[in-house]
Structure formats: structure tokens, C-alpha cells
Amino acid sequence: MKPLRRSALTGIAIAGALAALAGCGGSGSGSSAAELSVGASYMPQPVSADMAAGFLTITNKGGTQDELTSVTSASAGEITMHETNGGAMEEVTSFKVPAHGQLVFKSGGNHLMFEKLKHRPEQGDTITLKLKFAESGPLTVEMPVKSATYNPSTGH
The missing domain is CATH 2.60.40.1890 (PCu(A)C copper chaperone)
Structure with a gap:
């Protein structure tokens, strides 16, 4: 059970990191640049x-x-x-x-x-x-x- 739990947490951590990276840079509507x-x-x-x-x-x-x-x-x-x-x-x-x-x-x-x-x-x-x-x-x-x-x- 521990390996399954660890891989689930790792998957959540990777998904969170990818979501955070997607918000960096670029010209999306969430951009913090001056408009x-x-x-x-x-x-x-x-x-x-x-x-x-x-x-x-x-x-x-x-x-x-x-x-x-x-x-x-x-x-x-x-x-x-x-x-x-x-x-x-x-x-x-x-x-x-x-x-x-x-x-x-x-x-x-x-x-x-x-x-x-x-x-x-x-x-x-x-x-x-x-x-x-x-x-x-x-x-x-x-x-x-x-x-x-x-x-x-x-x-x-």
C-alpha cells in the first residue's frame, strides 16, 4: 500500500508543478505583466x-x-x-x-x-x-x- 500511496502523491506533486509552470511566462490571461x-x-x-x-x-x-x-x-x-x-x-x-x-x-x-x-x-x-x-x-x-x-x- 505504501508504494501506491507514494506514487499517487508523486503524481499529484508533478501535476501541481506542471500547473505552476504553465502559469509562468507566456501571455496567458493570468499574466502578471503590465497591461x-x-x-x-x-x-x-x-x-x-x-x-x-x-x-x-x-x-x-x-x-x-x-x-x-x-x-x-x-x-x-x-x-x-x-x-x-x-x-x-x-x-x-x-x-x-x-x-x-x-x-x-x-x-x-x-x-x-x-x-x-x-x-x-x-x-x-x-x-x-x-x-x-x-x-x-x-x-x-x-x-x-x-x-x-x-x-x-x-x-x-
Whole structure:
């Protein structure tokens, strides 16, 4: 009876080990990698001909934090990332995108600054951005240009 019991336990242990290995790596739905998406992007029509602000939300449904490291666009010579603390704006080189969380860029808070614009965006235009991350592949975002007074909470 002991050999049978031992082989049954060994079989259970092997099955458990195989199940654990199946959950490692790969791109299954149980993956703990970052799962990034972008929404609520917009640029208020700029007042200046060569500079504009941009806002968006990056959502991470995955179990691993990632980091936004750069933003580029053919529409601007440079895009810098800024955070606002106590009313003071400071340029930063990256932003953490928390696991199961969001990185929000909004008026009065974190934001993107489009500098050296190739042309002044008008309401109705769309600006194409490429977001680059430390771990995940790049995301391409179509950012609509809204009215200069657009406020996402009111929709105007």
C-alpha cells in the first residue's frame, strides 16, 4: 500500500508543478505583466503658435508596474513630461504606471508639454503620439485637439 500511496502523491506533486509552470511566462490571461491602455486623451487648442499642453490617462490592468519614459510626435520638436506639486511645475524624465492603477495627466496636475510645434493645431485636428515604456512595447495614441476652454468634466 505504501508504494501506491507514494506514487499517487508523486503524481499529484508533478501535476501541481506542471500547473505552476504553465502559469509562468507566456501571455496567458493570468499574466502578471503590465497591461497598458490609453484613454481620455486631448489637447486644448493652443494659444501659442509653438507650444501646447496635452492630457491623457494610462491604465494598467496588469500586475506589474511599468514606467512611461518618453513621448514623441512628428507634430512637435520635443514633448516633455511635467508634474505639478503645490502649484509649481517641474519637468521629469519618467512617470510610474502602477500595477492595477492609472497614471493621469490632467489640467493643473501631471501634463505633457508640446514644444517647437511644426504647425499650430486647430480644434478638430488629431495629433499622433508614441508613448514609450521601460518594459512594455510602445503605444500609439491619437490625441484630438479640443477647444481652448475644453474641460473633460463638463465636456465643453
